[in-house]
Amino acid sequence: MLDDRMKKYRFFLFDLDRTLWDFDTNAHDSVVMLLEQYQLGNRIDDFEQFYRLYTEHNFRLWEQYEKGILSQSVLRCLRFEVTFQDFGINDPQLAAQFGAAYLELLPLRTALMPHTKEVLEHLLAKGCRMGIISNGFKQVQYTKLERSGIRDYFERVFISEEVGVHKPHPDIFRAAVTAFNAKKSDTVMVGDDFAKDIEGAQVFGIDQFFYNPLHIPCNGGPTYESDTLLDLIKLA
Numbered sequence: 001m002l003d004d005r006m007k008k009y010r011f012f013l014f015d016l017d018r019t020l021w022d023f024d025t026n027a028h029d030s031v032v033m034l035l036e037q038y039q040l041g042n043r044i045d046d047f048e049q050f051y052r053l054y055t056e057h058n059f060r061l062w063e064q065y066e067k068g069i070l071s072q073s074v075l076r077c078l079r080f081e082v083t084f085q086d087f088g089i090n091d092p093q094l095a096a097q098f099g100a101a102y103l104e105l106l107p108l109r110t111a112l113m114p115h116t117k118e119v120l121e122h123l124l125a126k127g128c129r130m131g132i133i134s135n136g137f138k139q140v141q142y143t144k145l146e147r148s149g150i151r152d153y154f155e156r157v158f159i160s161e162e163v164g165v166h167k168p169h170p171d172i173f174r175a176a177v178t179a180f181n182a183k184k185s186d187t188v189m190v191g192d193d194f195a196k197d198i199e200g201a202q203v204f205g206i207d208q209f210f211y212n213p214l215h216i217p218c219n220g221g222p223t224y225e226s227d228t229l230l231d232l233i234k235l236a
């Protein structure tokens, strides 16, 4: 895959969810825990099915949020409201409570993607400077970083809610490179989402490391592609 003679970088910009923080494990465990806590076993016979349907609704509604069609507060409730409806439960109030409880519980979960701490530790020891560029809610993303024990690796954190634009908008990458006073040619963006992380960084004009553990096909090759974060060590 990548060999040891690759170009070296000084500035590493990381996506958070599904790149460092294991969003899918943490989200699944949070939803199942809450279904148990709300004692919904008698109304929902298959918690795994509930979670699958929830992820489909959430994906679709999140796209609408990113386009500005839905507000943050509507998204938070509606994604559970429509999933409850799939199980014959029409209860907007329950959905609102559940949605709020989910957002409190989720960022407290601490599962990380394989080799996250090992790689961050190595980059830090090599003198690399690191930042986060994440689409999401400010408080939620900061809590994830703190609780999972990786906040201190990052000098700067750029959350779309704070910056005012979402990835793939070039301005969020520009904000990071400017804040670090970095050269574009010394900077690499690391992310799992081809359209948001990789194409966004391409348009802005920095190199990209496509972390692709599921081997999702992509067009318009990234600078680097790997199914393991360990390959980042070769770029430091």
Ligand SMILES: [Mg+2]
Pocket (backbone or CB within 6 Å): 015, 016, 017, 018, 019, 191, 192, 193
């Ligand atoms: Mg991601």
